Amino acid sequence: MFCKLALGNVRRSFRDYGVYLLTLTFGVCLFYTFNSVEDQGAILYLREKSHETVRAILTVLSVLSVFVAVVLACLILYAHRFLLRRRKKELGCYLLLGMSPGQVSRLLILETVVTGLISLFAGLILGSAASSGLSALTLSLFQMDVSAQLGLVFSPGAAMKTAVCFGAILLLVMALSGVEVTRARLIDLLRGERKNEVLPLRPLSASVIQFVAGVACLLIAYGILLNFGLVTALVILPLCAAMLILGTAGTLLLFRSLPGFVLHGVKKRPALYYRGLNLFTLRQWLSRVHSTYLSQTVIAILLLLAMGITASSVGLNSTIQSLTDEQAPFDLTVQNRSADQSGPVDLDAAIRAGGAENALAWSYDCLLYYNDPAVTGLEEASGAIALSDYNALVEHLGRPAYSGPLPHLLTWEEDVPATGGLGMQCILVEDDVAQRLEVRRQLWSADYAGDKQTAEGTILPLISGATQGLDGPDIRTDSRLDLYQETMGSKILVLFLGLYLGFTFLLAAAAVLALQQLSQGADNARRYALLGRLGVEEKALARSAAHQVTLAFLLPLGLGLIHAAVGLSAVNQVITVTGNLDSSSGSLSAAALLLAVYGGYYLATLLSCRRMALSAAHRQREE
Known part of the structure; x- marks a missing residue:
């Protein structure tokens, strides 16, 4: 029993x-x-x-x-x-x-x-x-x-x-x-x-003043973050303290002022205020905000942390991915840095001799030259590349061939594509001009066919064997797989920490908010019973309970989204030094996580509060 x-x-x-x-x-x-x-x-x-x-x-x-x-x-x-x-x-x-x-x-x-x-x-x-x-x-x-x-x-x-x-x-x-x-x-x-909570009344004029002060505090905090930048605002202690204090105070003042401010505005529209159960619904919701503005502030900050950390971690991973792709345009790049002394090595012949030509989908062998200002007319660069070789490399990557005037100093955006980078700046010269320059390096690039790991395991030993018996060749081999593996640990660490912390903060915010609404729903049971006795339809009672829960969940979420949008803008300003934060994928992932957890709590709370309201009305009618 x-x-x-x-x-x-x-x-x-x-x-x-x-x-x-x-x-x-x-x-x-x-x-x-x-x-x-x-x-x-x-x-x-x-x-x-x-x-x-x-x-x-x-x-x-x-x-x-x-x-x-x-x-x-x-x-x-x-x-x-x-x-x-x-x-x-x-x-x-x-x-x-x-x-x-x-x-x-x-x-x-x-x-x-x-x-x-x-x-x-x-x-x-x-x-x-x-x-x-x-x-x-x-x-x-x-x-x-x-x-x-x-x-x-x-x-x-x-x-x-x-x-x-x-x-x-x-x-x-x-x-x-x-x-x-x-x-x-x-x-x-x-x-x-x-034992319900005692809700003290506050003057409406004070609420309006608090609302304006809250907006001003948030605007100043946003201004500090966006104008000085995230790094500066966090490193300089007075700026960091001012930003955090003003942001928290602004959020708190908004929640504290909202009941009187909203009530004052809605009362000016009697058709809306006295329609159906709007008067009851609005006052019940505002009374809860009135008495829990501290916890509402904490919930909004938790949602800011959840969305900001999750979006930043996923977006930063995408940014790292794009930066890695820029550093690894080809699956494999081999640089023979002693080609000026020992001459180039026929790597394609070595691969054919090893019977591994099917492991490659594409390969290209070219030479880089020492820059001679007396021949090229430019002194800014230490290396040079023939126009036909440069165009062959960039066209394979789907980029347009260069058709401008020559000689041309390449900037970092249009540098000679090579996995791992060249480590020197080059100029573009015509092919006949390149023939008059001294050879500096051999540059051999390739893309694999089929499984990349298998292909690389076949190609690298052949390249090593082709250069092993030569006199002092300085061979540098850069693999796209190696570059990916070097960054993989940091990418996974950032992603795991972001999701772990983001999910924790989101769970805490949603659970606390849901429990508060369930507590209010239970406290309102006697009020719903009284409304049922007065003849209010069950649909209207259920709709009132649903509206209260919806407003309660949307308020901190809306303010949290505004905070997160400003925060992500500041994060993006830091990332633009090396590349833009992929905020689209990060925001979509954060939104999916938010919908799964926050939406689940919202639905569970909505159903429970509706059930409480309808049960109270049923009991009253039976009595």
């Missing part, structure tokens, strides 16, 4: 307060996903290549997991205290019916165990799917065939670590629940639902 009562309570609690289960499940999913990275394909691939950043990635994620575990613990405790607060009358009835405080505590412990097992199981399943998605995302950063690393992989170590951490949090929840029940008085439990 005791177990049956606990299971019934769990089922009813999930139906009425699905946000609690959602928070537990998302917490388990988040913790498992990022603690299973050592078994994901990207890390396994880098470990096979003995990549030096693997240990750094795992160490940083382990340290960050401690921070995330603390955040999740606080979040779960907050959610459980909310659920316990809504059940005070029910617990008081148990005591009134003869159950001892110890029995009520054991009932709560059993309910917590059942809830924890369900959410742990669901979270691990969701985490396995999310882990595979994260693995596929990181593997997509590789410009090579890593299909063998794809697949659904379950990490027992990460599952055990998640279960231990989650179990410790639930033990803390059980202990605090037992203490709260044993120390509570029966009269306080029975009257728990009647």
